[in-house]
Amino acid sequence: MVIFQLIDNGIGISSELLRQIQNGEKTASQGIGILNISKRLKKFDNATIHFDSHENKGTTVEIRFPIITL
Numbered sequence: 001m002v003i004f005q006l007i008d009n010g011i012g013i014s015s016e017l018l019r020q021i022q023n024g025e026k027t028a029s030q031g032i033g034i035l036n037i038s039k040r041l042k043k044f045d046n047a048t049i050h051f052d053s054h055e056n057k058g059t060t061v062e063i064r065f066p067i068i069t070l
Contacts, residue, residue: 001046004063013053021051041065 013021021034041047047065 001064002067006061006063007058009058012055012057012059013051014055018051018053037063044068 024035024038038049041049041063044065048063050062050064051059052062053059
């Protein structure tokens with residue numbers, strides 16, 4: 001597996017927006033970037049994206065996908 005972990009110490013994501021992101025719902029403030037990444041990851045078996053966020057503390061996004069060998 002290849003694992004990318006993105007961590008910031010910013011304002012975090014509200015629980016409502018986090019729910020929308022996890023459910024694949026598009027919001028005006030979210031744009032299409034996260035949805036685009038999620039759709040592309042679904043093309044790989046065992047690929048995942050996980051969000052952990054706390055308001056006023058920051059956000060961690062972990063993306064995992066399998067290594068493809070030819």
